[in-house]
Amino acid sequence: MPERSLIFPTTEYRRRTTALQMEMAQAGVQALLLTTPPDVFYVTGFLTRFWESPARPWFIIVPAAGDPVAVIPAIGADLMGRTWVRDIRTWPAPDPADDGVSLLADTLCDLVPSTGHIGLPMGLETHLRMPIADYLRLTERLGPRQMVDATRVVHRVREIKSEPEIEKIRTTCRIAADAFAQVPNFAQAGQPLDQVFRNFQIALLRAGADWVSYVAGGAGPDGYGDVISPADNRPLERGDVLMLDTGAVREGYFCDFDRNFSIGPASDSARRAHASLIGATQTALDQLRAGMTARDLHQILTSALTAQGATPSGGRLGHGLGLSLTEWPSISAKDTTVLRAGMVLTLEPGVELAPGRIMVHEENIVLRDHGAELLSPLANATLPEILL
Amino acid sequence: MPERSLIFPTTEYRRRTTALQMEMAQAGVQALLLTTPPDVFYVTGFLTRFWESPARPWFIIVPAAGDPVAVIPAIGADLMGRTWVRDIRTWPAPDPADDGVSLLADTLCDLVPSTGHIGLPMGLETHLRMPIADYLRLTERLGPRQMVDATRVVHRVREIKSEPEIEKIRTTCRIAADAFAQVPNFAQAGQPLDQVFRNFQIALLRAGADWVSYVAGGAGPDGYGDVISPADNRPLERGDVLMLDTGAVREGYFCDFDRNFSIGPASDSARRAHASLIGATQTALDQLRAGMTARDLHQILTSALTAQGATPSGGRLGHGLGLSLTEWPSISAKDTTVLRAGMVLTLEPGVELAPGRIMVHEENIVLRDHGAELLSPLANATLPEILL
Incomplete structure (x- = not known):
């Protein structure tokens, strides 16, 4: 059976992931959290116009080593399942009580030691595509792990096209x-x-x-x-x-x-x-x-x-x-x-x-x-x- | 000279602004900060596909009384100038040193007393379309004014269509x-x-x-x-x-x-x-x-x-x-x-x-x-x- 992969072969996504992980190591972050359409597409090949709906947040985590993890609304499981990503965790979004925050926090806690840093693009030309109230809840759940700016990690890798x-x-x-x-x-x-x-x-x-x-x-x-x-x-x-x-x-x-x-x-x-x-x-x-x-x-x-x-x-x-x-x-x-x-x-x-x-x-x-x-x-x- | 206004007559935007201000008063917020395409369009009539570029943030402030204030990149001054909004403040974005944060902070400090609350949609189905590092800088500049969740203010007004x-x-x-x-x-x-x-x-x-x-x-x-x-x-x-x-x-x-x-x-x-x-x-x-x-x-x-x-x-x-x-x-x-x-x-x-x-x-x-x-x-x- 050929490896599942969309748009590009899996090797291309592995190369990208490894390149991000090298920059992450230099920046001292043990996981990278991505939430926007281009960042998610870059790592996974997950391409959909469904981003046009602001109803649901989507999360990709690049760990310090190994393959990315998707924490996404259940409606995206079928499409994400056709990408090279194997670790796909879903919740029935939108959920007014807990719209993925617990699932994301648990996943990050599994992947990052309690003294660790989690990188997130926070700088110029970025934004966080999730409710900011949920982001604040997430940071509380993650403590003592810290969220740090990883704009540079993403920019230095994505800006060089293969x-x-x-x-x-x-x-x-x-x-x-x-x-x-x-x-x-x-x-x-x-x-x-x-x-x-x-x-x-x-x-x-x-x-x-x-x-x-x-x-x-x-x-x-x-x-x-x-x-x-x-x-x-x-x-x-x-x-x-x-x-x-x-x-x-x-x-x-x-x-x-x-x-x-x-x-x-x-x-x-x-x-x-x-x-x-x-x-x-x-x-x-x-x-x-x-x-x-x-x-x-x-x-x-x-x-x-x-x-x-x-x-x-x-x-x-x-x-x-x-x-x-x-x-x-x-x-x-x-x-x-x-x-x-x-x-x-x-x-x-x-x-x-x-x-x-x-x-x-x-x-x-x-x-x-x-x-x-x-x-x-x-x-x-x-x-x-x-x-x- | 007819009043400037795009898509709808000015009366429609005034009605929307007043409706938001009534909800704001109930919620105890002295200004509402809006950053996303639909929220900005709703209040101003500013409609552009340029949102497709993530390079620049855009800000609309609805004060407790009176007309909205636009704090936007200079590239949008011409189009915003054709809407009903009169108070348009611009900066030359993108600016790596200060991408509108000082201008926005100064404007909010003018409009909101130091004990005041500034509302922002923070809840389900919302996101903040600006770099989160800049948002954190903004909240520091605004203190002791507080940012509070105003999802309900926006939802209760926008969900009833005229x-x-x-x-x-x-x-x-x-x-x-x-x-x-x-x-x-x-x-x-x-x-x-x-x-x-x-x-x-x-x-x-x-x-x-x-x-x-x-x-x-x-x-x-x-x-x-x-x-x-x-x-x-x-x-x-x-x-x-x-x-x-x-x-x-x-x-x-x-x-x-x-x-x-x-x-x-x-x-x-x-x-x-x-x-x-x-x-x-x-x-x-x-x-x-x-x-x-x-x-x-x-x-x-x-x-x-x-x-x-x-x-x-x-x-x-x-x-x-x-x-x-x-x-x-x-x-x-x-x-x-x-x-x-x-x-x-x-x-x-x-x-x-x-x-x-x-x-x-x-x-x-x-x-x-x-x-x-x-x-x-x-x-x-x-x-x-x-x-x-």
């Missing part, structure tokens, strides 16, 4: 690229933006996305006001710059890149802005090397924009990517994370064309020892025009 | 019903299940969904093993029962119902099981009254299944619905929440056909003073057969 992971992200990028190629077929002047968003999601699904966790964008003359709004029903007009950005998902792995289009002939300012964005991206592709910091990369992008006479927009200019739409580090002036070979990153320069009008461009790369390798197909410097 | 909210959910249900009507066109024997899932999402978008946050389902002879797994690529076979379940979204409001189909002629057992599920649903529709508890409704559904000779499956048999795929209460033997007029609920009976083989059926209702009103169109008792 070749099988890189191939998954490459596949999702290819799907998005196919969908972006369809945009001129449905994003003509007169089309309401919300209908463009729907058609773009349809194109992503047709191209092979399992689901579409993220679509954002904007449209307006000489750029857009922000990049996180849902679409309104304003029709596209000639002279608009349309931006579409997507985090599509295939087999649990995200892409995150965007494309800009001019509705009708492009204005000089939009054309110049777009060329400067692609120029800055190209400069980053040429200059980025493993060993630089996130801050160094931010500097490369802003300098390249400024050298072309463009005004960089504020905020970060890229981030990590993989099991969620955005991962650490932030390509910002404040982030001193060392960029290492195996990191998958977005390059996301942005420029301000006028007060409150911006354009942004985004590509996805994997950092290799020798430099950046594109996972998304680099856009042409010429802003594409939809002339139909 | 007529405008009920209309939004009804619209999303109509969209899903239109998409379910298309299933026989793409779910024929030989079609891989993952392709069926993609085509179903396309049908939902075509029918008017803004996005599709949830699709699950299963297929197998005489039912399926679970209801939360993503699709694999096994082709549908004659004799399979196919179930598709969706939480589609339109203007921020979810539906959550499913439909079963027989691929080819239905077996007697599948036909009987389906009829018992619809029969139990009809019994609940007939007998449910405001003032019953969630546990009473669970009893109605299980008794109706048993009376028809079916074996009820374990777990809860429905739940609240609205701004997220699932909301409290749980239609379970353990939940004593009183069901009140204005609650939108799912009825979700499930039966076991054989060990590990189940069928589930789900409809969406709003509870009125006189009883249940359907929001989804009740399925026919006869299991539909896809014979092409």
